[in-house]
Amino acid sequence: MQSAVSVKDLKIAYGDHTVIEKMSIDIAPREFLVLLGPSGCGKSTLLNAIAGLQDITSGEVWISGKNVSWEEPKDRGIGMVFQSYALYPRMSVRKNLSFGLRVARLSKAEIEARVARTAALLQLDKLLDRRPAELSGGQRQRVAIGRALVREVDVFLFDEPLSNLDAKLRNELRVEIKKLHQRLGNTMIYVTHDQVEALTLADRIAIMRDGVIQQLASPAEIYRRPANLFVAGFIGAPAMNFIEGRIERGDGAPIFLGNGLTIDLSGYSFGAAAAEGPATLGFRPEHLVLDGAASGLPIIPGRVAVVEPMGSDAVVWFDWADQSLSLRLMGDVTLEPGDTMAPGLDIAKASLFGADGSRL
């Protein structure tokens, strides 16, 4: 199958400061790809290079089977939505939506039809005669999305479109963007630093750090089997717990030794042969079971420091050795600060990382 968008050996540098490091990525038609990473890792630079707004140092960008590396943005068959959506303040919503189409000299009938379709899709029909100042923040952002949609192209690029909105609106528009994608079935590349947006929207997430993709996989795979320590620590709230130690191999199954802890690793599926040496054990708050003895799991004993109720669940922070670890509990929590606890670790769900940080 032909990719909707392909980036081939892309490199972008400012002088000797390399922002994107020899990157290749293929995005399938209808795919929702999220570029996720901390601020400054190169997400916007990559998106802008795909859009044609950014000069590339070397490599190629292909859209719908065509090398567009040297095409103008308007000729690339893309629609783009930015974080700061500068609407034309003196124009009505209708004029804002149709502006690009008028510049491109489409027929009046075609422009009207497209504006009507887009307005219906984004529930802007009743607002077409208003000016931006007469709209709420969410409505304005819907107009900004609409300006990209009226182009009726196959590929849409979003750069942090929700990050200027308050939390409630952000959640609502996130769901709307997902519905929109399900209805339109086009290709979307969506940049965000927000892991919740990435996990909820993406078919696949590309996690970036310093211009390099760390892992490219489905949200479930990235959450369950992070490829390295960076990905493991970046995804998940509260963050994954980490214990430093080493893997040793006795006569039987390998074991993990860390700060007085001995954990049998026979339940862990190693990606490669289990090697002896320094390692980091990572496990999420929900990988701990409150009553370790009853469940027959290896125990990480501790003392409750803080309980954080979160509505449907609660996070219990407890002190073990010289570290603070977190455990997620569903339902009501009767634990108090100072209580002793002996949670068990479900090693089958945990992650192990080698000395270089990559998953074992």
Ligand SMILES: Nc1ncnc2c1ncn2[C@@H]1O[C@H](COP(=O)(O)OP(=O)(O)O)[C@@H](O)[C@H]1O
């Ligand atoms: N015009 C420029 N000159 C030099 N460095 C730049 C320029 N634009 C961006 N950068 C650098 O490129 C890196 C990536 O920026 P950007 O793609 O905006 O990151 P993100 O969108 O992930 O926050 C940053 O380190 C930034 O400082």
Ligand SMILES: [Mg+2]
């Ligand atoms: Mg950015």
